[in-house]
Ligand SMILES: C[S@@+](CC[C@H](N)C(=O)[O-])C[C@H]1O[C@@H](n2cnc3c(N)ncnc32)[C@H](O)[C@@H]1O
């Protein structure tokens with residue numbers, strides 16, 4: 062089934078201005094307070110207000126590179142393990158998954174197109190409208206929303222069974238608020254040796270060793286880690302695929318394209334690259350009853 066099913070998720074969303082319920086009418090999402098948000102021709106709605114998109118939004122080129130790379134199946138082993146972990150945390154039917162920093166919707170689509178995911182709905186949230194455009198077209202019952210993860214999320218309290226967060230910014234207090242008490246947060250982060258030898262040979266931005274500790278700290282208070290796995294596999298990449306993997310990451314902003322291509326071609330064809338991730342499952346800490 063093609064995506065773009067905003068109607069399926071609108072009752073889970075709230076107005077980013079007054080936090081009132083939203084309904085879809087006349088090509089817009091509207092609240093009773095008179096605030097309206099146009100649904101884009103491509104099927105997503107932007108609920109971004111009060112600020113411009115942060116500079117961390119993926120550009121059209123980054124989203125296109127990510128789409129091509131993911132569609133070629135290079136990260137399929139990760140998608141399969143993530144989908145398995147998320148489905149295990151979903152109710153038998155009628156689950157809700159929020160992918161925060163969803164990018165093209167690739168992983169959310171993997172979650173929702175098999176097993177318990179088939180009867181579940183997903184919200185693909187990203188601050189990049191280029192990403193939201195792609196996510197609105199991804200397979201599965203996915204509503205695509207442009208919103209900033211660092212602001213209050215335009216999502217109702219306790220409406221979500223699983224929050225998914227893959228290589229994207231986190232907002233612990235907001236993830237805790239939107240999750241049901243028995244819900245789960247599934248986080249994928251790159252390990253320090255992810256994309257070696259590309260990181261060293263091409264001078265890409267590397268994952269700092271402290272990152273894992275900071276992930277834990279940013280969620281501390283709101284969440285308890287219940288499971289943590291390390292996943293790794295080897296990619297065999299030709300020069301175009303190496304260029305895509307560089308183009309979809311944060312280093313895309315820091316490189317001179319001509320010089321980069323020369324360096325990529327010097328690596329050999331294919332080059333063996335390590336994909337190395339941590340997949341962590343968190344549960345919301347018990348909320349104190351006031
Ligand atoms: C490295 S990409 C990962 C995308 C997707 N999860 C994947 O793995 O294919 C990071 C994503 O986070 C989005 N992003 C960056 N800052 C954000 C923010 N403040 N709120 C929401 N999304 C954000 C970017 O636009 C980008 O799509």
Ligand SMILES: [Zn+2]
Nearest residue numbers: 076079092096
């Ligand atoms: Zn409103």
